[in-house]
Amino acid sequence: MEGNIQDLAAGLAIGLGALGPGLGIGILAAKAMEALGRNPEAAGLIQQNMILAIAFAEAIAIYALVVAIIIKFV
Amino acid sequence: MTRLLRNPKTLLFLIIALSVFLVSLGGGALGNAFNGGFLGSPIAHIQLPAESVLTDPLIGNFYLTNTMLATWLTIAILLVLSLVATRKVSIIPGRLQNLFEVLLEFFLNLMESIAGPENARKFFPLVMTIFLFILAANWVGILPGFATIGRFEPGDEVIHHAEVKAEKEHSHLNLDEVQLQVFDGNNGVAILPFGSIESVITGREFEEHGVDSDRRAGLLVPFLRSSNTDVNTTLAIAIVAMLMVHYWGLTSLGIFGHLGKFLNFKGGPIGFAVGILEAIGEVARLISFTFRLFGNIFAGEVLLAAMAFLLPLIGIIPFLGLELFVGAIQAFIFAMLTLVFASLATISHNSEEH
Numbered sequence: 001m002e003g004n005i006q007d008l009a010a011g012l013a014i015g016l017g018a019l020g021p022g023l024g025i026g027i028l029a030a031k032a033m034e035a036l037g038r039n040p041e042a043a044g045l046i047q048q049n050m051i052l053a054i055a056f057a058e059a060i061a062i063y064a065l066v067v068a069i070i071i072k073f074v
Numbered sequence: 075m076t077r078l079l080r081n082p083k084t085l086l087f088l089i090i091a092l093s094v095f096l097v098s099l100g101g102g103a104l105g106n107a108f109n110g111g112f113l114g115s116p117i118a119h120i121q122l123p124a125e126s127v128l129t130d131p132l133i134g135n136f137y138l139t140n141t142m143l144a145t146w147l148t149i150a151i152l153l154v155l156s157l158v159a160t161r162k163v164s165i166i167p168g169r170l171q172n173l174f175e176v177l178l179e180f181f182l183n184l185m186e187s188i189a190g191p192e193n194a195r196k197f198f199p200l201v202m203t204i205f206l207f208i209l210a211a212n213w214v215g216i217l218p219g220f221a222t223i224g225r226f227e228p229g230d231e232v233i234h235h236a237e238v239k240a241e242k243e244h245s246h247l248n249l250d251e252v253q254l255q256v257f258d259g260n261n262g263v264a265i266l267p268f269g270s271i272e273s274v275i276t277g278r279e280f281e282e283h284g285v286d287s288d289r290r291a292g293l294l295v296p297f298l299r300s301s302n303t304d305v306n307t308t309l310a311i312a313i314v315a316m317l318m319v320h321y322w323g324l325t326s327l328g329i330f331g332h333l334g335k336f337l338n339f340k341g342g343p344i345g346f347a348v349g350i351l352e353a354i355g356e357v358a359r360l361i362s363f364t365f366r367l368f369g370n371i372f373a374g375e376v377l378l379a380a381m382a383f384l385l386p387l388i389g390i391i392p393f394l395g396l397e398l399f400v401g402a403i404q405a406f407i408f409a410m411l412t413l414v415f416a417s418l419a420t421i422s423h424n425s426e427e428h
Contacts, residue, residue, distance in 0.1 A: 052410075055403050059362070062369035069376070073122055 010072040017064020024057040098388040120376055124304040125295045127225065140296050141304035144220070148211045148301060178202065181409075188410075189417040197416050200318050204311060205409035208302065212371060212401025215300025216394060221375065224296035229254045229280045232293050236277070252277030254291040302371040305364060312363035315412045316356070323419030331422055359415065363408065370404050 032050040036043060079085055124139035132138045159170040167175055181202055185194035214220075233252055240247040254275050280291050301307045323332040334340075336356075338349035374397045381390045 051403065052407065055407055059366040059370065062373055063365055065373050066365060066369040069120075069372070070122065073120055 006071055010068040013071060014061075014064050014068040017067070018061045021057045021061035024060075025054050028053050028057060094388050095385075098385050120379065122372075124299065124306070127295070127297055129225075139304065140224070140299040141301045141307060144215060144298045145211065145301040145307060147298065148207065148214050151214065152206060152210050181205065185413055189413055193417055193420060196322070197413055200315070201409045201413050201416075204315060204412055205405050208311070208367065208405035208408055209402060211301045211307075212405060213398065215302065215371070215375075216378070216397050216401075220298045220300060221296045221379075222294075223298075224294045226290070227293045227295050229277070229291040229293075233277050233281070249277035249281060254280050255293060256291050300371055300375060302367055303375050305368045308367040309364045311367070311408070312360050315363065315408075316360050316415075319412065319416045319419050322416050326420040327422055332419070363411065367404055367408055370400055374400055 028050060032046050035046050039046075079088075124141040126137035127140050127143060128138055155170070156174070159174045162168070163171065182194060182198060185198060185201065188194070189197060232254060233247075233249070236252050237247050254277060256275060275291060284291075320332070323335075334349075336349050336353040338345045341348070378390065378393055378397065381393045
């Protein structure tokens with residue numbers, strides 16, 4: 001098997017780092033759908049806050065991505 | 075669905091879209107595997123630090139970088155837009171004035187609902203400036219011409235730079251890891267070519283075989299690059315935001331009121347530990363501000379480069395839309411977090427006890 005251990009490190013960094021935010025975004029969306037089912041009139045507000053919260057969760061995956069990019073390219 | 079397909083206009087549009095998508099798929103990286111790849115632009119050279127536009131430093135050790143140029147361009151666009159919008163302010167607003175009024179009113183209303191009317195007016199200038207600047211910088215950054223037109227750095231210079239860098243890190247340079255792109259023509263300005271993907275060669279191939287006389291191998295150093303792909307820009311905005319947050323905390327609570335949050339001697343050992351944790355939290359906020367914006371925009375650039383490689387010309391369009399959305403969301407988040415931190419800093423911790 002050929003390859004650099006750095007490539008493995010970069011892959012693991014983003015792979016493991018995406019795990020948590022992926023779960024988080026799933027839970028967020030599920031709860032938002034639940035809230036939507038209970039209270040369809042608040043759709044706009046729920047959607048707005050959901051997107052904002054998803055962006056926060058996503059940011060953590062982005063940190064992992066930055067680390068992976070730094071490992072790979074610097 | 076069948077009724078929709080019977081409509082000749084829809085059908086024509088679908089056929090055109092599908093064929094264009096197939097052309098882009100076949101012309102891209104996938105087609106290259108089967109000797110197609112006529113559209114494929116070579117995969118972009120991804121570099122983390124901002125590149126210098128000029129070969130020599132401007133003053134001393136200070137380089138004029140491409141992200142800095144993009145920042146100045148953003149500032150110029152914002153200046154011109156706001157000057158034009160406020161040149162003839164009238165009760166019945168013109169189109170541009172109306173746009174700005176809607177935007178500013180929306181933000182002011184939102185901020186008043188979060189921070190209260192008095193604080194909202196105090197925080198408004200900084201929060202709105204942060205929002206407008208980041209939004210403009212992100213949206214300007216995906217214009218055509220960014221990261222595709224630039225200075226040409228010849229292959230031997232690239233190899234020389236890599237050698238110097240390897241020497242600094244006390245490692246040996248592997249010529250196979252140096253990637254060079256082949257461009258047409260011989261003048262100083264390079265444009266990312268619509269060539270074949272095969273026009274990427276390694277440093278060893280360049281050293282051993284060279285390139286044809288009507289071509290040149292080297293790297294493209296773009297004149298402009300989205301300003302938030304440079305960690306210096308985002309760190310600067312974050313520092314300004316956090317400095318102002320602490321300034322507002324100091325002015326509204328007084329020196330002892332504000333610093334007492336971080337060096338808490340009244341609350342016993344637990345209160346003291348909580349204060350220290352809060353001080354660490356302030357630094358964490360700064361770092362998370364910086365890397366959230368930087369990471370999102372940099373990852374977007376990498377995504378666009380990868381998509382331009384896989385699905386050139388057409389397949390990239392939805393991702394441009396995604397980048398518009400991400401740019402707006404990140405600007406909004408940065409501004410809103412500044413507002414939330416500022417309103418937290420102006421509230422005393424002991425207010426419920428009094």
